[in-house]
Amino acid sequence: MTFQDTATSLDGIRPYIGRPWIxxxxxxxxxxxxxxxxxxxxxxxxxxxxxxxxxHVLHAFEDPQNLSCWQPIEKPEHLCLVFFTPGHHRxxxxxxxxxxxxxxxxxxxxxxxxxxxxxxxxxxxGWCNPRYYKHQNYDKKRADFAQGVRV
Numbered sequence: 001m002t003f004q005d006t007a008t009s010l011d012g013i014r015p016y017i018g019r020p021w022i023x024x025x026x027x028x029x030x031x032x033x034x035x036x037x038x039x040x041x042x043x044x045x046x047x048x049x050x051x052x053x054x055x056h057v058l059h060a061f062e063d064p065q066n067l068s069c070w071q072p073i074e075k076p077e078h079l080c081l082v083f084f085t086p087g088h089h090r091x092x093x094x095x096x097x098x099x100x101x102x103x104x105x106x107x108x109x110x111x112x113x114x115x116x117x118x119x120x121x122x123x124x125x126g127w128c129n130p131r132y133y134k135h136q137n138y139d140k141k142r143a144d145f146a147q148g149v150r151v
Contacts, residue, residue, distance in 0.1 A: 010100050010116065012039060019114040023051050028094045029060075031108040032081060035096060040079065040141045044069075051110065054092065061091045070133040076103065080134050084127040093127055105130070 016035065019026060029047050036042040047066055050056050060066060061083060070081060076097035082105060083091035095107025098116065105122050108114045117125070 010098070010104075013098065013106055013116065016106070016114045017116060019108065021108050021110050021113045023110075024048065026108065026113075027051055028108050031106070031114055032094055032096060035079065035106075036135070040135075040138070042135055042137050042141060044135075057092050058090050061094070067133075069136045071136065073132045073134045076130075076132045077134060077138070080132050080138070082107075083131045083133070084122070085129045086126050087128060089129070091131065097130075097132060 013035070016031065019031070021027060027049055029049055033044045033046070036044050045066065047060050049060050073080060076082070076099075078097065078099040080097045082095050082097050084093040084095065084107075085091055086093070093107065093109065095105050098104040098106055102118065104116050104118055105127075106114065106116050107122075107127075109125075109127075111125075119130075122128070122130075
């Protein structure tokens with residue numbers, strides 16, 4: 001499957017759907033790390049997050065060291081990182097944007113594990129104010145896929 005195929009199909013993410021959420025082991029950041037490694041060949045740092053400690057989550061998602069390889073972008077691009085807030089201005093959750101079916105969010109949360117939702121469904125479940133970020137190596141990996149280079 002090429003990078004372009006993954007941008008229009010949900011086939012590449014189907015194996016992730018339904019994976020359970022486990023605090024500190026299989027959480028929102030773990031999902032992002034797994035997909036970046038498996039789909040793009042980009043190894044992201046481990047960020048150990050205790051989801052039961054809001055202060056710890058806020059610190060992890062605001063730590064400049066954790067964000068140094070990400071640039072904010074205005075419009076989402078396939079597999080870009082998305083930070084969400086539960087109604088306030090500070091991010092407490094993350095996932096990925098998919099250019100499929102008019103735009104979908106892939107994320108892992110406590111109540112349902114890994115799910116793929118459109119924006120209205122996401123907001124009904126309390127996640128709003130998405131902010132998009134592109135990894136510094138994203139364009140290079142995208143070009144590799146276009147040239148047939150596989151991860």
